[in-house]
Amino acid sequence: AQSVTQLGSHVSVSEGALVLLRCNYSSSVPPYLFWYVQYPNQGLQLLLKYTTGATLVKGINGFEAEFKKSETSFHLTKPSAHMSDAAEYFCAVSMSGGSNYKLTFGKGTLLTVNP
Amino acid sequence: DVKVTQSSRYLVKRTGEKVFLECVQDMDHENMFWYRQDPGLGLRLIYFSYDVKMKEKGDIPEGYSVSREKKERFSLILESASTNQTSMYLCASSLKGSYNQPQHFGDGTRLSIL
Numbered sequence: 001a002q003s004v005t006q007l008g009s010h011v012s013v014s015e016g017a018l019v020l021l022r023c024n025y026s027s028s029v030p031p032y033l034f035w036y037v038q039y040p041n042q043g044l045q046l047l048l049k050y051t052t053g054a055t056l057v058k059g060i061n062g063f064e065a066e067f068k069k070s071e072t073s074f075h076l077t078k079p080s081a082h083m084s085d086a087a088e089y090f091c092a093v094s095m096s097g098g099s100n101y102k103l104t105f106g107k108g109t110l111l112t113v114n115p
Numbered sequence: 116d117v118k119v120t121q122s123s124r125y126l127v128k129r130t131g132e133k134v135f136l137e138c139v140q141d142m143d144h145e146n147m148f149w150y151r152q153d154p155g156l157g158l159r160l161i162y163f164s165y166d167v168k169m170k171e172k173g174d175i176p177e178g179y180s181v182s183r184e185k186k187e188r189f190s191l192i193l194e195s196a197s198t199n200q201t202s203m204y205l206c207a208s209s210l211k212g213s214y215n216q217p218q219h220f221g222d223g224t225r226l227s228i229l
Binding site: 044046 | 119124148155156157158160163173205207215217218219220221222223
């Protein structure tokens with residue numbers, strides 16, 4: 001079975017600082033990996049996804065993530081945090097050959113950006 | 116852009132009522148999903164459907180049922196609402212045929228059962 005672990009349910013950074021949100025997954029076959037963002041009182045919005053090919057994936061709003069197979073990780077980064085980045089972030093995994101395209105989500109990391 | 120519309124943003128119902136949550140997508144997606152979201156638990160899959168009249172149980176189907184009579188519409192039904200079903204409910208849709216397709220989400224329905 002696939003699973004996702006997000007380390008840190010709450011991360012706080014200063015405006016302009018590096019953002020690092022951690023995600024580790026377990027999967028018996030090559031995974032497809034996603035990061036979503038949820039702003040208050042809204043649904044989830046896709047930030048970026050890894051399928052195959054380049055392991056460094058760029059997404060919207062200046063975010064990027066790197067797929068590291070040896071570490072089973074897909075950490076999300078942004079060089080310089082902005083106040084508008086304050087939101088909850090979810091990592092998710094989909095497994096090729098798995099059951100009907102289901103996504104398994106992590107429990108989320110709430111990002112706070114301090115002025 | 117894909118549009119997934121959930122019929123209500125906020126809903127208040129009473130214990131024992133039968134509750135319907137509606138979701139409509141406009142991109143001809145085959146797959147549709149219902150999740151509930153609770154603080155500290157992330158998103159948990161209740162049911163999903165990969166075709167009209169087809170459905171499969173997710174991780175927490177107890178106390179819920181679904182209906183998909185048309186491709187664009189997927190309904191979640193709480194047969195007899197209970198207070199532990201107070202939650203945020205999210206609907207999503209995706210294209211069939213590839214595991215790398217992202218899911219597209221509605222804005223959610225915040226349901227309170229009194």
